[in-house]
Amino acid sequence: MPIQILADSAMPYWQEFFLEVGEVKTFKAGELSAEILALPSSAQLRAYLPCVECLLVRSTTQVNQALLALMPNLQFVATATAGYDHFDIEALHAGDIAWYAAGGCNAQAVAQYVVCAALQLAVDDRFLLKDKRVAIVGHGNVGSRVANALHALGAQVIIYDPPQLTKAQNTTDLRISGSLNSPCYVSFSEVLKADVICIHAPLNSHPEHPSRHLFDADALSQLTGSQYLINAGRGEIIDNQALLSYFENAVKSEKVKLNVVLDVWENEPTITTDLVGHLRIASAHIAGHTLEGKANGTFMLYQQLCHRYNIAQKVKLSAMLPPDNTSLPKHLQNELHLNEMFDGESAQRLLKNICHLVYDIQNDDRVFRAHMAQFNTFAKLRQEYPIRREFSALRLNVKNTKTSQMLRGIGFVISNDGTT
Incomplete structure (x- = not known):
């Protein structure tokens, strides 16, 4: 009989990874709370809980004694996040349930x-x-x-x-x-x-x-x-x-x-x-909210499942991530070549502008202030945050060795030096 897995549907690429391990049913954030599970509309999900062997969550799900009591066959709980404050560790230990957090995923x-x-x-x-x-x-x-x-x-x-x-x-x-x-x-x-x-x-x-x-x-x-x-x-x-x-x-x-x-x-x-x-x-606790970070969390859970159940890993994370269409504007590329020593205020401003192409931190600040000035929408801002990419999505062409080392040091990929 296939392993019964219940997973948060917000995890990117859950189908590609978890279906390689067992039979997967999904839930949305909040659906495993006691209040929602008590509703008639949750009858089907509630009926499935006793079958669950692996529970895969994000930080939006509180894994506590009340939830664990509904899953008598649960063997393993994992979160696709670095933090695990939402886990009742004592309750997991008391139930002899193994657990895992994707430390370092983002x-x-x-x-x-x-x-x-x-x-x-x-x-x-x-x-x-x-x-x-x-x-x-x-x-x-x-x-x-x-x-x-x-x-x-x-x-x-x-x-x-x-x-x-x-x-x-x-x-x-x-x-x-x-x-x-x-x-x-x-x-x-x-x-x-x-x-x-x-x-x-x-x-x-x-x-x-x-x-x-x-x-x-x-x-x-x-x-x-x-x-x-x-x-x-x-x-x-x-x-x-x-x-x-x-x-x-x-x-x-x-x-x-x-x-x-x-x-x-x-x-x-x-x-x-x-x-x-x-x-x-x-900003609204979104520093780690990149596509790469979230996908890595899913992948790390997949690795743990494969290890736990002695299943060969067939899917690679690199095959999942789409290419980024962002390219360096010609004027910035010219500046990058001119600033060979990459030293001084002008070079630092250029670096800030290159990073800005991938992630505009000022925009997150503006959005946060505009929303929080009207009403406390912290949770909504975080949940609806448009996932961004990491520096590695933007490949740069750099001639100067010192400059390329510095850019690689903060996470960029230099496409012309054989380093990825």
């Missing part, structure tokens, strides 16, 4: 969001990233990619990741700053002195190194108007009420405000809307 997408934000701020405020010291808070799947990308842009990168530091202490020369293979680990007090701070730590309440409200009122009070704070990690790592108080006090005292970018917020989707007007860039 890491490249989030890293490129941060690159676009950093370049936009650098161009607007006329500074060079290569002159800045950037602190990465959390050096995991996303943080390591952000570190690599900003290192490729010439920034001095430092790392704050106490658990990773503990593991690395006996094997790495920890003080070699700027080396991708030997991260420069620093204390939190050093993080607060950095020019740019990027948050990518997981949310935890570990007694030794808790990340919840790591940036509380005290930490925020030590930051100045010349610094930049970017959070595309977990909303709760910044105390949003403390941040709002910081901004309000800065306005009253006529101080230059800290430059803040928020893609993630506390208490989503009911966020602190009063913060929006104080931010440099704001």
Whole structure:
């Protein structure tokens, strides 16, 4: 008998991947909530739940004790997202149900969001990233990619990741700053002195190194108007009420405000809307929402299913993604060839414009502000977000070796050097 799989229909390419493994039925976001399942219109789905052996979800489905009780034959639960806050881990363990989260599936997408934000701020405020010291808070799947990308842009990168530091202490020369293979680990007090701070730590309440409200009122009070704070990690790592108080006090005292970018917020989707007007860039938790990131999440679940049930993998992710029709305008291509050393403000502006062809972060900011100014539509904005592509969808022709290395370092494909 084929494996019985229940999957979220919002996962791209679910047919191509999951039908290779078993019999698949799908559901839409919200349909597995207790309220919806109790409706007469859900009778057919409710009747199928006892047959389900594998449940494949996204973050919109709460996998809790109430839902698990309806699936007595459930063996495996997986989410096509990096986070798994929507899983009741204790209930899964109690039911002896294996689980999996697609950690890192959209890491490249989030890293490129941060690159676009950093370049936009650098161009607007006329500074060079290569002159800045950037602190990465959390050096995991996303943080390591952000570190690599900003290192490729010439920034001095430092790392704050106490658990990773503990593991690395006996094997790495920890003080070699700027080396991708030997991260420069620093204390939190050093993080607060950095020019740019990027948050990518997981949310935890570990007694030794808790990340919840790591940036509380005290930490925020030590930051100045010349610094930049970017959070595309977990909303709760910044105390949003403390941040709002910081901004309000800065306005009253006529101080230059800290430059803040928020893609993630506390208490989503009911966020602190009063913060929006104080931010440099704001968006609705969409940093990881690329076609490549979402498709990779589906593919990683397919890999897990094949491994679990000893099934040969026949489908490749690369065969699924469509080509992107975006091409570099002639004037930008000419500029790219002229800026052989790729140094200075004009070259940085050119790079921002090239990234803009793939992802216009300013447009996301404008849309977010326009909608949130009228009513709190955070969840709707996120659910209806038009999926974008990643830098790899735009192939570039570059003559200069140094320039091509830098562009590859942030995720572009250089079509004329044999590297993909």
